[in-house]
Amino acid sequence: MRILVTGGAGFIASHVAEAYLAAGHEVHVADNLAKGRRENVPDGAVFHEVDILSPAFEQLMAELKPEVVNHHAAQASVKLSTLNPLGDLEANAGGTARVAEFAAANGVRKLIYASTGGALYGDPEYVPVDEGHPIRPISAYGLSKYMGELWIGLAGRTKGLDYTILRYANAFGPRQDPHGEAGVVAIFAGKLLAGEPCTIDGDGEQMKDYVYVGDIARANLLALDNGSGRAMNIGTCQGRSVNAIFEALRENVGSDAPARHGPPREGDVRNIWLESSLAAGVLGWRPQVSFDDGMRLSVEAARR
Numbered sequence: 001m002r003i004l005v006t007g008g009a010g011f012i013a014s015h016v017a018e019a020y021l022a023a024g025h026e027v028h029v030a031d032n033l034a035k036g037r038r039e040n041v042p043d044g045a046v047f048h049e050v051d052i053l054s055p056a057f058e059q060l061m062a063e064l065k066p067e068v069v070n071h072h073a074a075q076a077s078v079k080l081s082t083l084n085p086l087g088d089l090e091a092n093a094g095g096t097a098r099v100a101e102f103a104a105a106n107g108v109r110k111l112i113y114a115s116t117g118g119a120l121y122g123d124p125e126y127v128p129v130d131e132g133h134p135i136r137p138i139s140a141y142g143l144s145k146y147m148g149e150l151w152i153g154l155a156g157r158t159k160g161l162d163y164t165i166l167r168y169a170n171a172f173g174p175r176q177d178p179h180g181e182a183g184v185v186a187i188f189a190g191k192l193l194a195g196e197p198c199t200i201d202g203d204g205e206q207m208k209d210y211v212y213v214g215d216i217a218r219a220n221l222l223a224l225d226n227g228s229g230r231a232m233n234i235g236t237c238q239g240r241s242v243n244a245i246f247e248a249l250r251e252n253v254g255s256d257a258p259a260r261h262g263p264p265r266e267g268d269v270r271n272i273w274l275e276s277s278l279a280a281g282v283l284g285w286r287p288q289v290s291f292d293d294g295m296r297l298s299v300e301a302a303r304r
């Protein structure tokens with residue numbers, strides 16, 4: 001089938017595009033290269049350099065008439081969202097609203113949306129967080145991603161647009177930007193390999209759910225034909241501290257460099273991990289790559 005992947009020159013969606021190509025689909029990538037890189041777009045995908053907020057994107061949707069739209073394009077950093085909250089309103093909430101509207105207008109069979117499990121629920125009342133947990137984001141990023149979900153729901157109810165919403169935990173793995181604002185695994189792996197000091201935000205005991213990017217790509221493959229009208233967490237149900245990540249990476253790199261500690265991050269949820277049994281039931285998805293294997297694969301990729 002013909003699939004348009006937005007944000008496919010970025011970290012996660014380049015793996016999604018790769019998985020769709022491997023499954024024999026015709027893949028188009030739309031990305032404005034704000035953060036993504038042309039070389040991340042897998043061979044075999046058709047690349048369109050376009051901003052989802054521009055009229056050219058509406059035109060592209062009308063010309064391509066994809067069967068499925070997989071929407072990953074976004075400003076993806078919590079830190080940047082605290083500096084420019086209205087930017088997230090435009091790019092993430094507004095961008096997703098546009099994608100949903102154009103999908104409905106062009107007869108798209110299904111929209112798959114990359115939402116966030118880590119930033120959507122806010123500081124959890126309990127862990128692991130399931131989809132029934134109250135939604136109270138504490139960052140403009142989390143709120144803007146949720147607004148995207150709400151708009152997609154509206155397009156579903158009023159225009160019959162089918163969709164699946166995937167709420168990811170913290171993704172990690174090859175092609176994550178080591179110079180980015182987010183993605184502690186890539187940032188620390190890059191710095192340790194370069195012999196540069198790593199700065200841990202706060203005391204480092206904050207615990208998050210780290211899910212390997214290949215597992216996320218597989219969820220997007222399963223969502224092509226499953227999970228209609230549902231929103232579900234995609235995580236491992238396990239919390240790992242930043243200190244534990246740092247230790248695992250030091251071991252894989254073979255470094256004894258000490259860590260520095262900086263101030264805690266504004267807008268960051270302290271402890272969260274995700275219950276993903278809904279995705280297991282609805283998509284048949286379970287994470288397959290262990291934390292240790294994922295750390296090893298990430299360091300190998302950073303070395304390359």
Ligand SMILES: NC(=O)c1ccc[n+]([C@@H]2O[C@H](COP(=O)([O-])OP(=O)(O)OC[C@H]3O[C@@H](n4cnc5c(N)ncnc54)[C@H](O)[C@@H]3O)[C@@H](O)[C@H]2O)c1
Binds near residue numbers: 013034
């Ligand atoms: N990385 C994570 O841990 C994580 C967790 C939960 C959800 N997500 C979501 O997954 C998606 C991908 O995240 P990522 O970590 O791969 O980030 P990324 O920055 O690597 O990828 C986002 C891509 O979108 C592109 N983009 C941004 N604004 C655009 C616009 N207006 N028009 C066209 N392209 C645009 C960027 O150039 C980039 O290639 C995002 O929607 C993010 O909110 C990520």
